Amino acid sequence: MSNIEEQTRQMQYIDLVKEVVERENERLKRRLKCAVVTFGCQMNARDSEKLTGVLREAGYEIIDEETEADFVIYNTCTVRDNANQKVYGHLGLLKSRVKKNPNLRIALCGCMMQEASVIETIREKYKFVNLVFGTHNIFKFPELLYRMLTSDSQIIDIWEDTDQIVEDLPVDRKYSFKSGINIMFGCNNFCSYCIVPYVRGRERSREPKEIIREIEKLVNEGVIEVMLLGQNVNSYGKNLDNPMSFAELLKEIEKIDGLKRIRFMTSHPKDLSDDLIEVMAKSEKICKHIHLPLQSGSDRVLKEMNRRYTKEQYLSLVEKIKKAIPDVAVTTDIIVGFPGETAADVDDTIDVIRKVHYDNAFTFIYSKRTGTPAAARPDQCDEAEVKANFDRVLNAVKEEAMIRNGYLVGRVEEALVEEINAHDDTFVTGRLSNNSMVHFKGDASLIGKLVKVNILEAKGFYYMGEMI
Ligand code: 5AD
Numbered sequence: 030m031s032n033i034e035e036q037t038r039q040m041q042y043i044d045l046v047k048e049v050v051e052r053e054n055e056r057l058k059r060r061l062k063c064a065v066v067t068f069g070c071q072m073n074a075r076d077s078e079k080l081t082g083v084l085r086e087a088g089y090e091i092i093d094e095e096t097e098a099d100f101v102i103y104n105t106c107t108v109r110d111n112a113n114q115k116v117y118g119h120l121g122l123l124k125s126r127v128k129k130n131p132n133l134r135i136a137l138c139g140c141m142m143q144e145a146s147v148i149e150t151i152r153e154k155y156k157f158v159n160l161v162f163g164t165h166n167i168f169k170f171p172e173l174l175y176r177m178l179t180s181d182s183q184i185i186d187i188w189e190d191t192d193q194i195v196e197d198l199p200v201d202r203k204y205s206f207k208s209g210i211n212i213m214f215g216c217n218n219f220c221s222y223c224i225v226p227y228v229r230g231r232e233r234s235r236e237p238k239e240i241i242r243e244i245e246k247l248v249n250e251g252v253i254e255v256m257l258l259g260q261n262v263n264s265y266g267k268n269l270d271n272p273m274s275f276a277e278l279l280k281e282i283e284k285i286d287g288l289k290r291i292r293f294m295t296s297h298p299k300d301l302s303d304d305l306i307e308v309m310a311k312s313e314k315i316c317k318h319i320h321l322p323l324q325s326g327s328d329r330v331l332k333e334m335n336r337r338y339t340k341e342q343y344l345s346l347v348e349k350i351k352k353a354i355p356d357v358a359v360t361t362d363i364i365v366g367f368p369g370e371t372a373a374d375v376d377d378t379i380d381v382i383r384k385v386h387y388d389n390a391f392t393f394i395y396s397k398r399t400g401t402p403a404a405a406r407p408d409q410c411d412e413a414e415v416k417a418n419f420d421r422v423l424n425a426v427k428e429e430a431m432i433r434n435g436y437l438v439g440r441v442e443e444a445l446v447e448e449i450n451a452h453d454d455t456f457v458t459g460r461l462s463n464n465s466m467v468h469f470k471g472d473a474s475l476i477g478k479l480v481k482v483n484i485l486e487a488k489g490f491y492y493m494g495e496m497i
């Protein structure tokens with residue numbers, strides 16, 4: 030079936046679900062409520078907006094509190110084991126609620142569902158879950174939802190892979206003024222610790238005209254900032270019928286009238302081109318921020334991780350970026366405790382942290398993911414040693430960020446106001462081009478606006494300022 034036929038079919042299923050939901054609403058004399066609970070990365074957050082879009086279109090009331098909902102969907106993550114444990118924790122709590130409320134429906138989707146062992150566990154221990162689907166057939170959600178609502182048995186539909194990209198199903202955006210945009214799906218890199226290529230499948234890029242069309246539509250609806258999403262945006266476009274590089278795509282997006290800011294993530298250091306650096310340096314709209322996962326600073330560990338760059342190559346890439354784009358913020362991901370990692374390897378990682386002066390770094394303890402090459406290694410690290418090394422890395426990250434973060438103080442910067450400050454409602458919180466947050470006096474009327482802020486004080490990972 031073509032992608033367009035599939036889209037039409039799914040839209041028809043939304044209408045069928047609508048009829049079921051309307052009947053239920055009448056019977057209950059209230060609206061059916063649904064909560065979508067999201068774990069993991071921005072990709073998952075975007076997928077949840079798609080799920081919510083379908084549910085709203087089908088007549089559900091969307092709520093945040095899962096305890097109040099008639100239907101709960103968990104959009105899961107499996108990049109580290111603690112993400113899986115959280116989902117089982119939630120399911121455990123639901124067990125007693127299902128007994129009290131037989132009308133409660135539960136669905137599971139996302140990366141964790143692509144693992145055979147997880148599906149086995151759900152079949153055995155969580156028979157009360159009504160619907161399970163994966164990452165490759167999320168576009169079939171309306172159809173699966175209809176089947177769930179019209180059947181009493183547990184529905185499990187997991188695909189191994191797909192080359193389909195179905196466009197134009199409803200999407201419910203969390204923010205009116207900014208949005209994530211998928212530009213590609215999947216990953217071909219097979220870093221030896223990472224489960225993503227197994228659960229998200231092979232790399233597939235969306236057609237540039239579809240991406241541009243989606244952004245133009247969003248801009249018409251009031252969006253001024255977009256975040257282009259992909260596991261490795263720097264290899265965008267290689268598998269298109271008419272190949273196009275990520276740098277070229279950015280140039281096209283830059284031309285969209287009314288769009289004010291462009292962000293993207295994630296960049297793999299091995300594929301970051303000189304063209305991209307040049308496009309960023311010249312751009313008025315691309316934000317001055319690059320997320321460049323290092324993972325490790327040790328050449329031996331990098332090789333065993335299958336990252337395909339060395340410490341020196343990474344450092345010279347950062348140098349090139351910083352030279353071409355003054356004030357660019359560089360952030361990273363680091364893993365501590367990869368099998369066979371020694372304290373000397375961690376010294377190399379810390380050396381890179383000291384040399385790059387990251388604006389921020391996300392540091393993770395290595396998590397063994399069944400099915401990845403690293404999980405089969407006999408030399409898994411000692412937990413106490415990993416903890417000690419992790420603390421050393423974290424301290425280095427904090428110290429460097431403190432030193433680095435002062436650089437904006439005294440300057441006037443543009444901030445996109447995102448929300449009322451959570452601690453003091455006379456303040457608002459805005460995001461700077463470099464992705465840092467700044468807090469300043471203001472009210473709800475500023476939300477969604479780009480304003481000029483005098484940066485008064487650096488507070489570690491955020492700033493205090495005043496609007497001018
Ligand atoms: N253990 C710990 N961290 C991991 N990441 C990916 N796989 C693992 C794992 N098995 C981290 C990497 C990646 C980020 C999204 O998650 O740092 O960049």
Ligand code: SF4
Pocket residue numbers: 216217218219220223224225226260261297
């Ligand atoms: Fe995982 Fe590596 Fe792909 Fe990132 S690039 S998703 S770390 S395999």
